[in-house]
Amino acid sequence: xxxxxxxxxxxxxxxxxxxxxxxxxxSLLSQFDGVEFxxxxxxxxxxxxxxxxxxxxxxxxxEASGVQPIVFSTxxxxxxxxxxxxxxxxVISLFNSFIDPLEKSLQIKSSHTIGKPHEEFxxxxxxxxxxxxxxxxxxxxxxxxxxxxxxxxxxVGVSRSAKTPTCLYLAMHFSIKAANYPLTDDDLDxxxxxxxxxLLPYLDKIVGLTIRADQLSAIxxxxxxxxxxxxxxxxxxxVKRAGIMMEKAGIFILDSTAMSIEEIAVNLVKExxxxxxx
Amino acid sequence: xxxxxxxxxxxxxxxxxxxxxxxxxxSLLSQFDGVEFxxxxxxxxxxxxxxxxxxxxxxxxxEASGVQPIVFSTxxxxxxxxxxxxxxxxVISLFNSFIDPLEKSLQIKSSHTIGKPHEEFxxxxxxxxxxxxxxxxxxxxxxxxxxxxxxxxxxVGVSRSAKTPTCLYLAMHFSIKAANYPLTDDDLDxxxxxxxxxLLPYLDKIVGLTIRADQLSAIxxxxxxxxxxxxxxxxxxxVKRAGIMMEKAGIFILDSTAMSIEEIAVNLVKExxxxxxx
Numbered sequence: 001x002x003x004x005x006x007x008x009x010x011x012x013x014x015x016x017x018x019x020x021x022x023x024x025x026x027s028l029l030s031q032f033d034g035v036e037f038x039x040x041x042x043x044x045x046x047x048x049x050x051x052x053x054x055x056x057x058x059x060x061x062x063e064a065s066g067v068q069p070i071v072f073s074t075x076x077x078x079x080x081x082x083x084x085x086x087x088x089x090x091v092i093s094l095f096n097s098f099i100d101p102l103e104k105s106l107q108i109k110s111s112h113t114i115g116k117p118h119e120e121f122x123x124x125x126x127x128x129x130x131x132x133x134x135x136x137x138x139x140x141x142x143x144x145x146x147x148x149x150x151x152x153x154x155x156v157g158v159s160r161s162a163k164t165p166t167c168l169y170l171a172m173h174f175s176i177k178a179a180n181y182p183l184t185d186d187d188l189d190x191x192x193x194x195x196x197x198x199l200l201p202y203l204d205k206i207v208g209l210t211i212r213a214d215q216l217s218a219i220x221x222x223x224x225x226x227x228x229x230x231x232x233x234x235x236x237x238x239v240k241r242a243g244i245m246m247e248k249a250g251i252f253i254l255d256s257t258a259m260s261i262e263e264i265a266v267n268l269v270k271e272x273x274x275x276x277x278x
Numbered sequence: 279x280x281x282x283x284x285x286x287x288x289x290x291x292x293x294x295x296x297x298x299x300x301x302x303x304x305s306l307l308s309q310f311d312g313v314e315f316x317x318x319x320x321x322x323x324x325x326x327x328x329x330x331x332x333x334x335x336x337x338x339x340x341e342a343s344g345v346q347p348i349v350f351s352t353x354x355x356x357x358x359x360x361x362x363x364x365x366x367x368x369v370i371s372l373f374n375s376f377i378d379p380l381e382k383s384l385q386i387k388s389s390h391t392i393g394k395p396h397e398e399f400x401x402x403x404x405x406x407x408x409x410x411x412x413x414x415x416x417x418x419x420x421x422x423x424x425x426x427x428x429x430x431x432x433x434v435g436v437s438r439s440a441k442t443p444t445c446l447y448l449a450m451h452f453s454i455k456a457a458n459y460p461l462t463d464d465d466l467d468x469x470x471x472x473x474x475x476x477l478l479p480y481l482d483k484i485v486g487l488t489i490r491a492d493q494l495s496a497i498x499x500x501x502x503x504x505x506x507x508x509x510x511x512x513x514x515x516x517v518k519r520a521g522i523m524m525e526k527a528g529i530f531i532l533d534s535t536a537m538s539i540e541e542i543a544v545n546l547v548k549e550x551x552x553x554x555x556x
Contacts, residue, residue, distance in 0.1 A: 008384065017544035020305065023298040027352065028376055031388035043544050068383055074305065090383035092376050098306055105346055105368035106286065110309035127500050129539070133443050137418070165411050168446055172539070173297075222405050261407070261450070266295035266321050 009061045009069040010039040013054055013084055015076055018043040024094060025072035037070075045075065051083035058087045125175070132171035132178070139179035140164055145198050151179040153272060154202055156195065156246070157209035158183050158238040159229075160219050162256045162264060166209070169265040176269070188241040195249050207268055208246035208253040213239045215257050287339045287347040288317040291332055291362055293354055296321040302372060303350035315348075323353065329361035336365045403453070410449035410456070417457035418442055423476050429457040431550060432480055434473065434524070435487035436461050436516040437507075438497050440534045440542060444487070447543040454547070466519040473527050485546055486524035486531040491517045493535050 010029065012021040018041045029037055042054045061069050069089040075081040076095055085091050099110050139147055141164065148154055153170065155163040159182050167178035187196050199206060213236040220230035228234055246253050252271055256264050288307065290299040296319045307315055320332045339347050347367040353359040354373055363369050377388050417425055419442065426432055431448065433441040437460050445456035465474050477484060491514040498508035506512055524531050530549055534542050 017540055020298060020301040024302065024372055028373065028380060031377065032384055032386060033389055035384060043548050070383060090379060092379065094302055095306065097375060098370050099309065101368060101370065102306060105348060106310055106313060108310060111311055130443065165450065168450060172443065172446060262295055270321050
C-alpha cells in the first residue's frame with residue numbers, strides 16, 4: 001500500500017504540443033518529495049475520438065494501479081476536455097480554471113476556440129526567427145568575425161562553456177542574432193590581459209560566459225576523456241585567464257554553472273535588455 | 279472609455295524564465311477577441327525586493343491607465359507571491375491555484391520551494407543534449423552523409439522547408455540526433471522518382487517535410503527576392519517532385535505549412551515515437 005502511494009502516474013494532455021502542461025506540471029510536482037512520478041504526454045488531442053482514447057488510457061491506468069492518476073490538461077475546447085474530466089483522475093485543467101476570472105476582468109466572453117499559433121506568429125516573426133537562426137549558424141564558433149557588426153549579441157568564453165547552445169536558443173526563441181567566439185590558448189595567453197583585438201569594437205554587445213572549472217572539466221571529460229584539454233588544471237587555468245580578460249574589458253559576465261541553456265538565455269536577455277532593440 | 283477597455287496590460291511574473299507563464303497566458307488571452315494586449319515579462323523574481331519592485335510596476339500601470347492589468351504568475355514562494363497578489367490587478371497564480379488539489383490527491387504536503395532545474399536536468403541529460411546539438415550542427419544541410427547511421431531521424435525536403443530549425447529544436451528540446459538532407463535539382467529531376475541512393479538504407483528513420491508551394495515561394499522571396507529560385511512555378515515544381523519521391527519511398531511525410539517550428543518538432547516526435555529509443 002505504501003509502495004503504491006509513492007508511485008504516481010501523470011498524464012499531460014494538450015491540443016497543441018503539451019509543452020506548457022509539462023512545464024507547469026513538472027514545476028508543481030517537484031514540490032512533492034518522495035513520490036516517484038512516471039509520465040506520458042498526449043499532444044495534439046483534437047478530436048473527440050482522440051480525447052476518448054486518452055481518457056481510456058487514463059482510466060485503465062487507474063484501474064490497473066488502484067491509485068488516482070494526475071492529469072494536467074491544457075485543452076481549450078470544453079467538449080473535448082469533458083472526456084478527460086469524466087475520468088477518476090485528479091484532473092488539473094490549466095486552461096478552464098482561469099477563463100472565468102479573465103472573462104470577469106475583461107468583461108467579455110471568451111471565444112473558446114483552439115489557439116491558432118500562426119496568428120501570433122506571423123510571417124514577419126517567422127522571417128525574423130529564420131534570419132536569426134541562419135545568422136547564428138553562420139557565426140558559430142568564431143568561424144567568421146567579419147559579421148560581428150550585424151550581431152545583436154556576441155558570446156565569448158572558453159571551449160565548452162555553453163556558447164553554441166545558448167546562441168541557438170537565443171535565435172530560436174527570441175529571434176536574436178547571436179554570434180560566438182571561443183577563446184583559444186593563443187587568445188588566453190597574451191600578456192596584456194586583453195580580449196582579442198577584433199572583439200574590442202563590440203564590447204557593448206559582448207557577453208562573457210564563465211563556468212566553474214570543476215564542472216567544465218567534467219563536461220570536457222565526457223567529451224574527450226583523459227586528455228590534457230579536460231584536466232582540472234587546464235580548465236582552472238583557462239577559466240581564470242578568461243575571467244581576468246573579461247573583467248578587464250568591463251563586459252557583462254554570466255556564470256553558467258548549474259544553469260540550463262534556457263536559464264542562461266533568459267538571464268542574458270534580461271540583463272542585456274536585448275529585446276528592446278527588436 | 280471604450281478605447282481604454284480594448285487595451286489591456288499584461289504582466290508575466292516568474293521565479294524562473296517566465297516561459298510557462300507566457301505560454302499559458304498567451305493561450306488564454308488568445309480566446310479574447312478585440313482586445314489589444316501589451317505585455318511585459320519579469321523573470322527570475324526571487325527576492326522580496328524584486329517582488330516589491332514588480333508589484334510597484336503593476337500598481338503604477340493600473341493607476342496610469344485606470345484599467346485593471348492582468349498578471350500571470352508562476353511564483354512558487356508564497357511570501358514572494360503575496361506582493362503580487364496585493365496589487366489591484368487581476369492576478370492569476372498558475373502555481374498556487376493547484377497546490378491544494380495536488381496535496382489532497384497525493385495526501386502529502388508540498389515543500390513549497392523554488393524548483394531546482396538541475397535536479398531534473400542532471401549531468402547525463404546535459405551530455406545527451408549537448409551531444410545531440412553537436413551532432414545536428416555537424417549534419418546540417420547534407421554536409422555529411424556518412425553519419426546518417428548514427429542519426430535518430432533524418433529530415434528530407436526541398437530548400438527552405440524548415441529542416442534546419444526543426445532539427446535544432448529536436449536536438450535542443452528532445453536531445454534527438456537529427457540530420458537533414460536538402461533535395462537539390464539533381465535529386466529532384468532523376469527519372470526513376472527515387473530518393474537519392476545513399477538515403478535508401480535509412481528509410482525507416484527518414485521523415486519528409488513538405489510545404490504548400492505558395493508559402494514556400496513567399497519564404498524564398500523574403501530570402502532571395504526576384505530570383506528563379508523563389509518563383510511560384512519553381513516552388514510548385516520542386517514540391518510536386520519531392521512529394522512524388524517521398525510517397526514512392528513510403529516514408530512519413532509531414533506538411534509544415536502554417537506550423538511553427540515547435541509544432542513541427544512535436545508532431546514529428548509523436549508520429550515517429552522518437553523518444554521510445556532514448
